[in-house]
Amino acid sequence: MTAGPGADDAARLVTEAPKDTGYGRSPYERDRARVLHSAAFRRLAAKTQVHTAGTDDFLRTRLTHSLEVAQVAREMGARLGCDPDVVDTAGLAHDLGHPPFGHNGEEALDALAADCGGFEGNAQTLRVLTRLEAKVLAPDGRSAGLNLTRASLDAVGKYPWERRPGRRKFGVYADDRPVFAWLREGAPPGDRRCLEAQVMDWADDVAYSVHDVEDGIHGGYVSLRPLLVDADERRALCADVAAAYSGEAPEDLGEVLAELLADPLLAPLATYDGSHRSLAALKTTTSVLTGRFVSTVVAATEERHGPGPHRRYAADLVVPRRIRAQCALLKGIALRYVMRRPGAGPRYAQQQEILADLVAALLDRAPEALDPVFAPLWRAAPDDAARLRVVVDQVASLTDPAALAWHGRLAAGR
Numbered sequence: 001m002t003a004g005p006g007a008d009d010a011a012r013l014v015t016e017a018p019k020d021t022g023y024g025r026s027p028y029e030r031d032r033a034r035v036l037h038s039a040a041f042r043r044l045a046a047k048t049q050v051h052t053a054g055t056d057d058f059l060r061t062r063l064t065h066s067l068e069v070a071q072v073a074r075e076m077g078a079r080l081g082c083d084p085d086v087v088d089t090a091g092l093a094h095d096l097g098h099p100p101f102g103h104n105g106e107e108a109l110d111a112l113a114a115d116c117g118g119f120e121g122n123a124q125t126l127r128v129l130t131r132l133e134a135k136v137l138a139p140d141g142r143s144a145g146l147n148l149t150r151a152s153l154d155a156v157g158k159y160p161w162e163r164r165p166g167r168r169k170f171g172v173y174a175d176d177r178p179v180f181a182w183l184r185e186g187a188p189p190g191d192r193r194c195l196e197a198q199v200m201d202w203a204d205d206v207a208y209s210v211h212d213v214e215d216g217i218h219g220g221y222v223s224l225r226p227l228l229v230d231a232d233e234r235r236a237l238c239a240d241v242a243a244a245y246s247g248e249a250p251e252d253l254g255e256v257l258a259e260l261l262a263d264p265l266l267a268p269l270a271t272y273d274g275s276h277r278s279l280a281a282l283k284t285t286t287s288v289l290t291g292r293f294v295s296t297v298v299a300a301t302e303e304r305h306g307p308g309p310h311r312r313y314a315a316d317l318v319v320p321r322r323i324r325a326q327c328a329l330l331k332g333i334a335l336r337y338v339m340r341r342p343g344a345g346p347r348y349a350q351q352q353e354i355l356a357d358l359v360a361a362l363l364d365r366a367p368e369a370l371d372p373v374f375a376p377l378w379r380a381a382p383d384d385a386a387r388l389r390v391v392v393d394q395v396a397s398l399t400d401p402a403a404l405a406w407h408g409r410l411a412a413g414r
Contacts, residue, residue, distance in 0.1 A: 009151035014144040028085035031152040046399035048102035073203035081309020090155035090200040097124025099396040100403040101351040108352040116385040153183040155196035198317035209330035241332035256325040357411035
């Protein structure tokens, strides 16, 4: 499994003594186990996916979402010839850096962290995996995080570049450049992602789009009826999707949406009532759509690159235009009817205020108010920007309930 000339995909940044459990585990199986057993992974159980964590036992959290992404990525990657444990690890790990309150929390922390380079969940994931999670120490005593292999770290990199003007997403902070340069050794010049990262990213899109609509329908936030009967509503949805998720023109998305709504697979969803029969129909729709999005992409990739096996930089994932547009439209349904539903604005504003209060309170009361993991990092920080980054790392590590509890304890005493 090679990334390129001179690169060792199974290498770890910090060399470890051989570990023989008697079962001959591969380095990538060990990577998967390290993520699965990490504290950062457990915390995803109480972090918001789209719906606030803990509000409904049916609805997905970041943890259940990550498990589903890993399952889809593993099966799709294996069909293409990727090492299944590498894509599985990437799926499990891809959201470890997300803060409390989902993407709303991410936007709030990005503004609060402006003086230290901003905040982005994917860049934070790299920081968690290579620095913040406790597992392996370098010879100089500094944390190497989980010390995953080069191949697994590269597979987690959805956005393998630093922050740039005009690009909202990025995957590495300035002070994490050394480990980023190491993990990208052997990669082609530029921003090209390895196949495993592309597989994980598509699995994330598939899970996000299909499952968030499923959750929205079950929770009563999403109804397909307005889209079936109201042309203005269809146009408004397509405009939202074109602005947020797709490079397609709204009128072109309208054609794809009409085709999607006419699919008999979606017909039972318009009359969803929560009964066992309608829930079974909803799960069938979810399963078939997921299979369609995966199988079409696998077939298109093999048609272009041959039967494989394909891994690392030997091929690029091929996502047909219409399938990508369908996926974007489903994401848009969750955006328009769940995330932007009436009454959501004040809650989002309150969440952003909570995070702003927490950052301010911790800047005032650090290092004593920080967790024992972060207090030494604060003391060792060379300047105000580095200290701000430590505080942001602390806040980003909190679950939704922990953020509320910390706010009640710290901000109330300011």
